[in-house]
Amino acid sequence: MADAPKNQVLDVLIIGAGLAGLRALHTFRGAGLNCQILEKSDEVGGVWNYNRYPGARCDVESYDYSYSFSAELEQEWRWTERYAQQPEILSYIRFVAEKFDLRKHIKFDHALAEARYDEARCHWELRSTRGETWVAKTVVMATGQLSKPKKPDLTGESDFTGEIYHSALWPREQVNFKDKRVGIIGTGSSGVQMTPVIAEQARHLYVFQRTANYSIPACHADISDQEDADIKARYRERREQAKNSPSGLGFVPSGKSALDDTPEEREKIFEAAWRRLGYGFALAYKDILLNREANDLAKAFVHRKIAEKVNDPEIAKKLTPKGFPFGAMRPAVDHLYYESFNRDNVELVDIKADPIEELVATGVKTSRNEYPVDILIYATGFDAFTGSLFTPDIRGRNGISLQEKWCDGPVNYLGLSTSEFPNFFIIAGPGSPSLLSNVLLSSEEHVDFICELLVSMKGRQMKEIEALPQFEKDWVAHVNERSKETLYPLASSYYVGAEVAGKPRVFMPYSGGVRGYRRILERVKANDWEGFRFG
Ligand code: N01
Secondary structure, X not given: OOOOOOOOEEXXXXXXXXXXXXXXXXXXXXXXXXEEEEOOXXXXXXXXXXXXXXXXXXXXOOOOOOOOOOXXXXXXXXXXXXXXXXXXXXXXXXXXXXXXXXXXXEEOOOOEEEEEEEOOOOEEEEEEOOOOEEEEEEEEEOOOOXXXXXXXXXXXXXXXXOEEEEHHHOOOOOOOOEOOEEEEEOOOHHHHHHHXXXXXXXXXXXXXXXXXXXXXXOOOOEOOHHHHHHHHHOHHHHHHHHHOOOOOOOOOOOOOOOOOOOXXXXXXXXXXXXXXXXXXXXXXXXXXXXXXXXXHHHHHHHHXXXXXXXXXXXXXXXXOOOOOOOOOOOOEEEOOHHHHOOOOOEEEEEOOOOOEEEEEOOEEEEOOOEEEOOEEEEOOOEOOOOHHHHOOEEEOHHHOEHHHHOOOOOOOEOOOEOOXXXXXXXXXXXXXXXXXXXXXXXXXXXXXXXXHXXXXXXXXXXXXXXXXXXXXXXXXXHHHHHHHOOOHHHOOOHHHOOOOOOOOOOOOOOOOOHHHHHHHHHHHHHOOOOOEEEO
8 A cells, every 4th residue: 555644644543433433532532642533434323323223222221331431421411211212322422422522533434445564664554445545553443243234145136126224224314114015034133123113104014034032121211300310320330330240231140040049939030120121131040141941941931921922822932932042142122022913914924934035026935925015124133243344454464364364263362452463453352242241331441451552552662562372362262161151152143153154153252241351451451461562
């Protein structure tokens, strides 16, 4: 990249203006680093800018899925619902961008195309998809774990005469479902969230389900002024509780095993968790995600709930997940999902039993039937964890690409740094708690850690920082070991790379919990950045 403006060397180029990238910009800038963000969209927000589908909302409570770095911001922003909807989260992110004057350091409409490490100069040369170039001492990837949408590969797509949308590339204009026949392919969190909302608007809705997943009622609620005041008065305490909980969600698992309670006591605990905890239902007992027998008890409870909610026993049976432990695939958190199948205008199509063969001009053709649709929605998820990291061509020492280095799965240290790629960091990358945690909390912790590391490098007048190969090897082994203590590997999910054919089957996130992970980061720091080499 000979045309790079070599006279303007940034300290840090951050990729992505989502929640993680904006936090990185604010923090790095505050530490005196000269930085900029490259953002592929014309707006801040990352996934919350793209996932505008009907019913989209966060399944982490609003007060926990928000920045913790500014007490003033915490007090100023007023959340209206326990689980914020996408427009409210996007408004919050825009508010943060204005309040901290972040936009002036964001280059919008530029996706990273290429990044090359220049070993002689110890810096990165980067080019956007629009051909503009940058030089930066350090690159920080804030590109998210679920940001590369995955489409089903259906023949006949060009013959289909209706409209097609992907949940994660939703248009800004309102999609009108009135009097329309709609098909949703996919029953993960996105499909589950949009189903009840679209069911109310459409003439007819087909939900094409390949794998039934678990869903827990969200128990949405508005936030009263009193509740807002109470939470704000004790916000620090709430943050501490979240930081010290295994998931960063603030739910502390009961100290008990599900096997230790009598059936009556267990029923009471499950019922209370089902009615209040949303995603935290999995933490009603300490061993639901660790022990098969305990998990079976939780499963039986949820299966019973599904049967109670769905009038037709045959449909209830199809909606009941089979073949993997409860929570091993990330459960959805819903509002009236199962109840939607009691409506006359909603039909569940089991595409495991009757697979989709192709799209035809008027709709979806399965091996046994044809379903006429005017609007087809792909709620088919993402190439998770590595999809967004492999989209640009990133090359470290000796021209090795990240994709080549990670051909058998992510190899990194602490989920944020990989050898042969000096001065290159990933926020909440594979190998860190990321998607097994409140990802905003985990991202903020990574930003602070990376910032301290960069300031330390500058203070030592060093030009390079790089993970040591032995430490990353040990870290990958540790991530694998920890995963074996859990039931997560027992489902074919994106946690294990099963969502994309041909992807290496390795366990992606760190399952040791955010508190345990933070202790490791603190130890690394206390031991003078153990596992990193300054050069
Ligand atoms: O994606 P998913 P998602 N033909 O991968 C099916 C977060 N999130 O967008 O399992 C037919 O979970 C696939 O079936 P199968 C959250 O972390 C959070 O829903 O591969 N079907 C599955 O049913 C979540 O876990 C929130 O058999 C195909 C579905 O599509 C993550 O994002 C909201 C198919 C994909 O489910 C991803 O959720 C939304 C094909 N070719 C998302 N390919 C909240 O905060 C895939 N499927 C609440």
